[in-house]
Amino acid sequence: MSAPNPTACLLVIGNEVLSGRTQDANIRFLAIGLGELGIPLREVRIIPDVAQTIIDTVNEVRAKFTYVFTTGGIGPTHDDITSECVAAAFGVPWEPHPEAWARMERSYPPGGFNAARQRMATMPRGATLIDNALSVAPGFQIGNVYVMAGVPRVMQSMFEWLAPKLQGGAKVVSRAVHAIGLAEGLIAEGLTGVQARYPDLDLGSYPFYRPSGNGVSIVAKGTDAARAEAAIAEVTTLIAGLDRTPVQGEPPE
Incomplete structure (x- = not known):
């Protein structure tokens, strides 16, 4: 390790x-x-x-x-x-x-x-x-x-x-997925489970407000890119199960 x-x-x-x-x-x-x-x-x-x-x-x-x-x-x-x-x-x-x-x-x-x-x-x-x-x-x-x-x-x-x-360590990487029309109250329970399975990651939920629509972006951060990608894959499945359309990455400004 x-x-x-x-x-x-x-x-x-x-x-x-x-x-x-x-x-x-x-x-x-x-x-x-x-x-x-x-x-x-x-x-x-x-x-x-x-x-x-x-x-x-x-x-x-x-x-x-x-x-x-x-x-x-x-x-x-x-x-x-x-x-x-x-x-x-x-x-x-x-x-x-x-x-x-x-x-x-x-x-x-x-x-x-x-x-x-x-x-x-x-x-x-x-x-x-x-x-x-x-x-x-x-x-x-x-x-x-x-x-x-x-x-x-x-x-x-x-x-x-x-x-x-400065003496650093493994670079911190992030992966994200977002969806228009998604509310934190809808996905909160599922995110709790994902975070529990990936305790080495910081999993954050961030509402956004855009002219094209409001929604939520989920970001996974950590030093293991594969783990971050796996966590976001699970979140993507959660979003799809809520009848919302997941889009990889952060929402455009």
Whole structure:
């Protein structure tokens, strides 16, 4: 039997997300990207810019998951406290990172690398840098915690640089079937039986609403393509038995 896949948790850090001021755009990107590496994203938490909350949460999830990714809170302003909180979680000093400091100092004119910008080059002792193609300010890794920007384009650039360096597992694959006119209440009992026979898969039921008609899409996800296909074959039979027409794949947008 192959070894189980590594797992991941994402911490979205920022009062602006919790207040509704900013809509998160990173969860879906990371879930897809990690899944392609065989690192299923098992948990996402959105937490405020509160030091003790960040420290406690980082310590909790880094003991539970193979990888922990954070987004947000590494900019130059007073509420960007993720970096110093991660240092506190690991019990190490928060201090200037020599390489990050040198890079950033070179990128500004004399006097431009001010105290606020210096915060972005201050990291937990022992951290290694996460580069990106859009900004001179890097993210960083310490232990199994990867600290990245909250701005989606910058975060995506950081992840693209980081992804080849992560140790993944078997790629997560998905298979789907859908039907117009199908309701979850009609197929729920049958799906319970399919899920019981395929406990290694995530079997999801997703209603959709289209101009061409409403219905339900059933998706099986796992690391064994043959098992996912077998589960969807059973679901296809269930749908046909309900006098609905099963169509392989997800419904068109």
